[in-house]
Each structure stands twice: as C-alpha cells, then as structure tokens.
Amino acid sequence: MAPFYFIYIGRSDGQLRIVTKSKKRELNQPTDLQLDKTPDKKGVSDYYTKLVNGSPKEVDWKRKLAGMLIREIGGKEHQGKNYILAALPDNYRLYEHLKYTTTDNGALQKSTNNHAKGPTDRQDAYLYGHPLGRKKRYRSPADFFPHLLWLVTDEAGDPGNCACKVCSPEEFQVEDVGVEGSSAAQKLDGLDSTTAAGATPNDFATPTKRASFSKEVGKALSKSSTTQASSPRGLTTQSNATPELTPLSVRPPVHPEQDIDCRYGVFLFRPGELIWFSRGTAWGLSLIVNRERFKDSRGLDRPQYLVQPLSHPFGHPESRVISQETLLRPWLAWSAPGPTHQHLASGGFSYNTIDWTRVLDKHFGHGDAEVDASIFAAKAVDESYTLFHQMPKLSAAAEELQWSGLYLGGEKIWVGEPIRLRIGSGNDIMILHAIVERPRQGFAGNASTVIYLVGDVYTFATVSYDDRNQVPVENSRLPSRLREDLRYRNRATRRKNQISYWKLMRPLAKLGLEDIKGRWYESSLLLPILRGEADFNEDLARGEITDAGMWMNGRGDSSLGVDKVGQKKSNRIEAFGRAIPAGMQIGQAFDDASHADTIRIQHGVSNALEEGTGQNLITTEDNLEQFLDLNPVESEYAHQYTDNGGHYIGDPMQH
Numbered sequence: 001m002a003p004f005y006f007i008y009i010g011r012s013d014g015q016l017r018i019v020t021k022s023k024k025r026e027l028n029q030p031t032d033l034q035l036d037k038t039p040d041k042k043g044v045s046d047y048y049t050k051l052v053n054g055s056p057k058e059v060d061w062k063r064k065l066a067g068m069l070i071r072e073i074g075g076k077e078h079q080g081k082n083y084i085l086a087a088l089p090d091n092y093r094l095y096e097h098l099k100y101t102t103t104d105n106g107a108l109q110k111s112t113n114n115h116a117k118g119p120t121d122r123q124d125a126y127l128y129g130h131p132l133g134r135k136k137r138y139r140s141p142a143d144f145f146p147h148l149l150w151l152v153t154d155e156a157g158d159p160g161n162c163a164c165k166v167c168s169p170e171e172f173q174v175e176d177v178g179v180e181g182s183s184a185a186q187k188l189d190g191l192d193s194t195t196a197a198g199a200t201p202n203d204f205a206t207p208t209k210r211a212s213f214s215k216e217v218g219k220a221l222s223k224s225s226t227t228q229a230s231s232p233r234g235l236t237t238q239s240n241a242t243p244e245l246t247p248l249s250v251r252p253p254v255h256p257e258q259d260i261d262c263r264y265g266v267f268l269f270r271p272g273e274l275i276w277f278s279r280g281t282a283w284g285l286s287l288i289v290n291r292e293r294f295k296d297s298r299g300l301d302r303p304q305y306l307v308q309p310l311s312h313p314f315g316h317p318e319s320r321v322i323s324q325e326t327l328l329r330p331w332l333a334w335s336a337p338g339p340t341h342q343h344l345a346s347g348g349f350s351y352n353t354i355d356w357t358r359v360l361d362k363h364f365g366h367g368d369a370e371v372d373a374s375i376f377a378a379k380a381v382d383e384s385y386t387l388f389h390q391m392p393k394l395s396a397a398a399e400e401l402q403w404s405g406l407y408l409g410g411e412k413i414w415v416g417e418p419i420r421l422r423i424g425s426g427n428d429i430m431i432l433h434a435i436v437e438r439p440r441q442g443f444a445g446n447a448s449t450v451i452y453l454v455g456d457v458y459t460f461a462t463v464s465y466d467d468r469n470q471v472p473v474e475n476s477r478l479p480s481r482l483r484e485d486l487r488y489r490n491r492a493t494r495r496k497n498q499i500s501y502w503k504l505m506r507p508l509a510k511l512g513l514e515d516i517k518g519r520w521y522e523s524s525l526l527l528p529i530l531r532g533e534a535d536f537n538e539d540l541a542r543g544e545i546t547d548a549g550m551w552m553n554g555r556g557d558s559s560l561g562v563d564k565v566g567q568k569k570s571n572r573i574e575a576f577g578r579a580i581p582a583g584m585q586i587g588q589a590f591d592d593a594s595h596a597d598t599i600r601i602q603h604g605v606s607n608a609l610e611e612g613t614g615q616n617l618i619t620t621e622d623n624l625e626q627f628l629d630l631n632p633v634e635s636e637y638a639h640q641y642t643d644n645g646g647h648y649i650g651d652p653m654q655h
Contacts, residue, residue: 006086007066011151013159014091014129029128030095043102048126051094057125058094059084064141065148072149089151092129099123136166160440160450160565161512168440168450245504247456247477248433250416254404255389258414264484267291267303268325268525272572272586274381274410276334277307277320278327285310285336285374287576289319290587296323306587312356312373313578326529331382331410332518332553333530336375341367344376351376351579377579382409382555383566384575385513387437387451400438407572409555411519418482418520420549421457421511427547429502429520430455430509431479451565453516457509458502460547465499478502481522488524488545495543513565517554523547 018028029035030048039045051058062085070078088094127138130147138144143165150162159167253259260266269275273288286307296302304323311317322328338345343364344354354376359369389404406413413419418429434454458478474483482502490499526548528536539545556566569575572586 004063004082004084007069007083008086009089009148009152011157012089012091013131013151013157014089015131016091016129018131018133020133026133028091028130028134029093030134039102044099045102046099048095048097051096051125053087057096058088061094061125061127061141062088065145068141068145069148069152073153088127089129089148092127094125094127097124097126130166132166138164138166158565160448161514163510168438168452245507247431247475247504247507249477250431250479251433253414253416254391258389258404258416261412261414262416262480264481264522265525266293268521268529269305269328269330270412272407272412274331274378275307276329276331277309277322283329285331285378286320287580287584287586289584294323308580308584309370310374310377310576310579311370312359314356314360315370316581317370329529330518330521330526330552331378332555332557333551335553335557336378339367339372339375341365341369341372344372349376351380351577373579377576378410380577380579381575384409384569385451385566386569386572386575387435388572400436403435403437406435407569407575408513408516409518409566411555413519417479418458419453419455420517420520420552420554422515422517422554423511424457424505425459427460427549428457428505429460430457430511430516431482433508449568451513453511453513454508455511456504457506459505460500461503462493462498462500465494465497475502482520485522485524488522492540492545493543498543514556517549518552521548521552527551 015028017025019025029050034048037045037047037049063083066083066085070081070083124139127144128134130136130138138147147162147164147167150159150164150167154161162168253262257271261270269288269291271288271290275286275288276283277286286309288305289308290306292304293301294304302323303325304321305328306319306321307328308319309317341359341364344359344367351373354373355363356369356373358364359367359372384407386407387401387403387405388407391402391404393401404415413432415432415435417432419432421428421430430453432453432455434452436452436454437449438452440448440450474487476483478486486500486502493499523545527539527545530548530551531539573580573584
C-alpha cells in the first residue's frame with residue numbers, strides 16, 4: 001500500500017463554544033436532545049454521535065480534504081502522491097447522524113429507505129465548529145473545502161474573503177438580462193473561427209444557446225465559482241474556450257452618465273475620480289468635480305474638466321479648468337511620493353490623525369503642508385470604496401442589494417464595463433455584470449456586508465494573421481469601448497502579421513474587491529498620454545501597442561495590502577473629507593457644447609491652461625523621478641510627462 005503524507009493545518013477559526021444573538025453561551029455541537037440515543041415509542045432511535053479520531057468516516061474526510069487541497073495549491077512535485085490531513089482544524093469535530101429502528105427482541109429492523117448502504121435509515125456525517133454556531137455546519141468535505149482553503153491561504157484572516165456557503169451565502173437574485181442567441185455573427189472574442197492561422201475552432205466559437213442573469217444562473221454561479229473565488233491570488237482557467245463557455249450580453253445603461261461613459265472617446269476621466277493634474281511646471285492631486293464638452297477656438301469639440309486640488313483643512317486652492325486631457329493622468333498612472341516633512345514620513349500617520357495646525361506652525365519641520373496633505377488625502381481615498389445608484393429590488397424579501405456603480409479607490413466603475421484584475425495572467429479583465437452587496441452576520445454578532453462582483457473573465461490573446469484571411473468578425477457581446485479599442489490595435493498589429501482578440505476564460509465569475517486592480521482604459525486613448533505622442537507613434541509604426549494597464553499600478557498598491565477590501569464610505573464626498581472645501585458637490589456630465597461656459601460662470605475659477613501658475617507641488621526638473629516612481633524601463637520617457645498639446649489620435653494605418 002502506498003504511503004500517505006501528512007498535511008498539518010496551522011490555523012483554525014473553530015470554536016467549541018459560541019455566544020448567541022441573545023448573548024447566551026452554548027456548546028458548538030448538536031443539542032442535548034439531538035445527542036440522546038433513547039428510542040421513541042416506536043423503537044426509532046434518531047440521534048447524533050461524535051466520531052472518534054481514526055474512525056473510517058473521519059479518515060475519509062481527511063483524505064478527501066487533503067486531496068482537494070493538493071489539487072488546488074500543490075505543485076507538480078506533489079502530484080501522484082497520497083496525502084491526508086494530520087487532523088481536522090482545531091475545534092472542528094465530526095458528528096454522525098444515525099437513525100434506525102429496534103425490534104422488540106433488540107434486533108435492528110431492516111431499513112426500507114436506506115441510502116447509507118447499511119442497517120440504518122440514515123448515517124450522515126456533519127462537521128461542527130464554525131464560529132457562527134451549530135446551525136452553520138458542513139455536510140460534506142466538498143462543502144467544507146472552500147473554508148479550509150481560506151484558512152490556509154488568506155494571510156489577512158478576513159472571513160469576508162472566504163467563499164464557503166456559511167461565510168458567504170451566494171444565492172444571487174440578479175435581474176434578468178437575456179443573451180441574444182444569434183448566428184455566426186456572434187463569434188467569440190472578435191474573430192471568426194476560420195480567420196486566424198494556428199487557431200482552433202474552439203478558441204473562437206461561441207455557442208448560440210441562451211443564458212440570462214436569472215436566479216438559476218446565480219445558483220449555478222454559487223456552485224461553479226466557489227473554489228476559484230476562494231483562492232486569493234489565482235484564477236483557475238481552461239486552456240481553450242469550450243462550447244460550454246457562454247458570455248452574457250452587456251446590460252444597457254440605466255443612468256445618463258453611465259451611458260456617456262460607455263461611449264468611446266467622449267471622456268477619459270469621470271466626475272468623482274482622483275487624478276493627477278498639471279500645474280504648469282508641477283503636478284498636483286485633485287478631485288474631478290465636473291466635466292463637459294466644448295468647442296475650442298478652432299471649432300473642435302473637446303472635453304474639459306473642473307478639478308479641485310486637494311489640501312489640508314485650513315486652506316483650499318482655487319478650482320481649475322483643465323481643457324486638455326494630456327494635462328491629466330489617472331491616479332494609478334503614478335505612485336505617490338513620500339511627504340516633504342520628514343517627521344510625517346516615519347509612518348503611522350493618516351490624513352485624519354495629523355494635526356495640520358502643528359504642521360503649518362512648523363512643529364514637524366520644514367516642508368509643504370499642501371503637498372503632504374494632498375498625498376495623505378489621496379492614500380485615504382485609495383483605501384476607500386463607495387457604492388452608488390442602487391437598483392430596484394426584485395422582491396421586498398430579497399436580502400442582497402444591487403448597485404449600478406462603484407467608486408473603488410480613486411476610480412469610478414460602472415456595471416457593463418471592463419475592469420482590470422489582479423488574478424490570472426496579468427492581462428485579464430472582467431466584463432462587470434453585477435455589483436452585489438449582501439448582509440453578513442459577524443462572528444461576534446456584529447452586522448456587516450460583503451461585496452461581490454459578478455462578470456465574465458477574458459484574457460488578451462494574439463495569433464498569427466495575414467491578408468489572405470478574412471476580416472475578423474466582432475464579438476457583439478463585448479462593450480463597445482472594448483471593441484473599438486480592439487479594432488484600433490488590430491489595424492496596427494496586422495503589420496506584424498498578428499491579430500488579437502479577447503478570449504473568454506470564465507463566464508459568471510464571482511470576485512471580491514481585493515481582486516480588482518482598477519477600471520480598464522483604452523490603449524488607443526491613454527497610451528498617447530502616458531507614453532507621449534512621439535513615442536506612441538513610433539510604436540504604431542512598428543505595429544506594437546501594449547496594454548495600457550501595463551503602465552499603471554493597482555488600487556491599494558501604495559496603501560492597502562492586496563488582500564484587503566478597504567473602508568466603505570457612504571458617499572464620495574465623505575471619502576475626500578476635509579481635503580476639499582466644505583459643501584462641494586460633484587456634478588453631472590454634459591456630452592455636448594451647449595453648456596460651454598457653465599463651469600466658468602457657475603464657479604468663477606481660473607483656467608490652468610491660460611494661467612499655468614500656482615504653487616508648485618514638485619517640479620519636473622528637480623524631483624520627477626521620485627514623484628513618479630518610474631522603473632528603469634519607464635524612466636527614458638520621463639520627459640514626456642509634460643504638456644504634449646491636444647489629444648488627437650489618428651488611424652494607426654496612416655502612420
């Protein structure tokens with residue numbers, strides 16, 4: 001017989017006793033009545049009994065759990081060996097439910113309803129020990145495995161990261177969104193199955209059967225994604241898209257601003273977002289208060305933004321109008337520098353714990369209070385999240401809430417758009433179909449909520465291509481911004497006989513906020529800003545366009561650990577707190593030029609492009625590399641992070 005190797009579980013949340021909602025202490029096991037073996041008047045014994053260490057069922061549980069654990073996180077060197085848990089996690093115990101009938105002479109009556117293959121009517125094992133009490137027991141090794149995986153992989157020890165059915169009930173009730181089941185035009189990921197050399201039909205073909213965001217699909221998600229969602233840093237994927245992988249159609253916008261943000265090239269930045277802005281010879285951190293389209297002096301239709309620089313509570317700079325997107329950067333494009341006051345750099349400080357009056361009075365030494373306040377405020381925003389635009393409940397009894405949008409750190413995210421993922425290949429995205437908030441009872445009786453993001457996971461794939469192949473057929477189920485950007489990139493890369501597509505890896509995946517880097521940006525629109533027009537055009541000429549996400553950080557990289565969710569804020573203004581003037585409101589967007597002077601008339605603010613003045617944050621000449629935290633590959637482009645003029649993108653085939 002082959003030897004077994006022991007696996008030791010070093011952490012447990014098991015409890016032998018718990019405190020109930022009524023503040024009573026009770027044993028975390030079957031009740032005394034359930035443990036009573038006394039038969040009733042008909043001779044029926046129906047009771048629970050504790051399984052001793054080494055009993056066949058207890059051994060079977062430990063073998064199955066160890067095998068699942070090795071398959072999930074073990075490497076190739078562990079395959080082909082037999083493993084068993086040395087013991088169940090501390091304070092977790094198995095109880096067997098027995099039910100049988102005894103005859104008058106003391107013999108067991110033969111069962112007529114025997115699913116346990118023995119003389120008893122039932123013989124089921126249940127695992128007790130979860131901190132929520134005896135009613136939250138596990139019925140099988142597969143039932144308990146997601147919780148075991150969380151115990152051994154989640155360094156934060158946050159139950160909100162656990163995907164088991166007890167910690168995270170997963171019966172979603174999501175509004176129906178039908179998938180148009182049509183014909184050959186619905187080829188997966190932007191390519192016809194016969195167009196790309198070296199690709200197999202299964203790489204591209206999309207089945208035509210219908211799917212919907214119904215209650216049944218939500219339940220199927222609970223079963224299919226439990227293991228995947230519980231792994232904090234990995235996404236189990238298949239090597240090829242199979243006919244069973246069916247993406248959902250993007251649900252239509254439900255809010256006017258959401259409809260604007262779904263369009264390609266209208267606005268790159270959004271109200272409520274944290275961004276970097278040019279102050280002439282320096283860069284600052286600010287909140288986007290409002291935006292609009294206007295016609296410039298040449299009659300060109302362009303976006304402009306009203307931004308409010310961040311500062312300490314005792315002085316706020318004047319709002320500014322920025323009329324060129326090249327003078328703005330996403331918050332995640334750069335890393336924030338350390339504070340200019342060395343005493344504040346020692347650690348342990350946050351925006352709300354710093355005594356800004358003492359900073360202004362130079363008790364912390366010499367430095368720039370406004371600069372440091374903006375840095376600490378930005379990090380506080382990065383650690384926050386806010387849900388907005390609650391959707392109608394499907395029923396009054398529904399526990400979970402659904403939302404149309406989410407402020408995640410510095411960015412604004414809508415249902416129906418792509419978001420960047422931490423897990424997977426590094427280039428994976430999720431088409432977000434639902435933002436779900438579900439109440440959760442804390443282990444100590446404290447109520448909290450858990451946020452789930454539900455959507456289809458895609459990866460960016462590239463194959464050989466030449467002019468003899470057919471023009472790729474678009475995947476109409478992808479958001480229009482994603483399709484437009486893919487067209488642009490493919491027109492450029494066909495010079496190298498390459499073409500790319502978004503390959504579906506996992507439909508209806510369920511992820512947590514800690515798995516999200518941030519919102520997705522079009523490479524065709526953001527890279528000319530990040531790289532500079534000249535370098536970007538050289539890349540186009542070579543047929544090389546990288547993903548914009550490769551040039552950006554992830555949310556929480558400079559503040560939160562990657563496994564933390566952050567702090568929930570009731571509204572966006574609360575997230576910025578005293579770093580912006582009291583009473584400030586975040587406005588709606590205008591998508592035409594009919595309100596061209598609205599920002600200036602209503603706010604009476606200066607135009608940063610016209611003045612180009614203001615207190616310097618950090619000068620480009622002196623501290624740019626520290627300010628941007630550029631790595632060696634990026635540093636050669638540092639000179640491009642200045643005013644590069646208007647944002648105009650030509651057809652890549654024209655360069």
